[in-house]
Amino acid sequence: MQPLTQGVQDFQTKNFQTMRDLFAQLAQGQHPETLFxxxxxxxxxxxxxxxxxxGELFVLRNAGNIVPPHGSINGGEAATIEYAVNALGVKNIIICGHSHCGAMKGLLHPEQLTDFPAVVAWLSYAQKTKQRVDEKYSDLPDGEPTLNAAIDGEPTLNAAIEENVLVQIENLRTLPSVAARVARGDLNIYGWVYRFETGEVFAYEPDAQRFVPLV
Ligand SMILES: [Zn+2]
Structure with a gap:
């Protein structure tokens, strides 16, 4: 814990001093434009x-950046998204997967999850991802990049990471709060994959039906 305690002290004596005005302003309320x-x-x-x-990003995190579909679970995900969309009025939602995702590895290799019943139950909300990978990428040779996947190496895993972003966007659209705002045309939804080892971000391009470099 010592490094974290030291970190808090450094934050209070250094970083916070330069951001004091920002935090004073944020005490009046938050107005993030993006749910990440x-x-x-x-x-x-x-x-x-x-x-x-x-104050700029409203963030929802869980193993595998999963959004359980409407009615499937009374969980924090739907509540967090509902608050962001209806109370905060975010204009954008980004679902961002990432390279080397352990949750996606577990999804592809359930035999390795026998000691993780909670993980197995949670990954049930990504089973559609596994089905699509099995259907579309079953003939991928190891070590070859996929045609669809923008990330080299581990082709089946990278396909799962990308497909899962798309599946979770579909799940996101089943939430009534999201569906209503999308129908009104004032909520944008984006799919990203972050390759942390290079800093690259790939964004799903619906017209091309593939992930392309964001910048
Ligand atoms: Zn992950």
Whole structure:
């Protein structure tokens, strides 16, 4: 814990002093324009990745950046999204998967999850991802990049990471709060994959039906 305690002290004596006005302003209320849904993985840092400050991203994180579909679970995901969409009025939702995702590895290799019943239950909301990977990418040779996947290496895993972003966007659209705002045309939904080892971000391009470099 010592490094974390030291970190808090450094934050209070250094960083916070330069951001005092910002936090005073944020005490009056938050007005984030983007809900950022991503994995709990420690290698993914949404604010670092997007160079955003406190107050700019409303963040939802869980193993595998999963959004259970409407009515399937009374969980924190639907509540968090509902609040972001209806109370905060976010204009954008980004679902961001990432390279080397352990949740997606578990989805592809359930035989390795015998000691993780909670993980198995949670990954049931990504079973559609596994089905699509099995259907579309079953003939992928190991070590070859997929035609669809923008990330080299581990082709089946990378396909799962990308397909899962698309599946979770479909699930997101089943939530009534999201569906209503999408129908009104004032909510944008984006799918990203973050390759943390290079800093690259790939965004799903619906017209091309593939992930392409965001910048
Ligand atoms: Zn992950």
């Amino acid at each position: 849904i991503t994995c709990s993985d420690s290698r993914v840092d949404p604010n670092l990745l997007t160079q955003t400050k406190p």
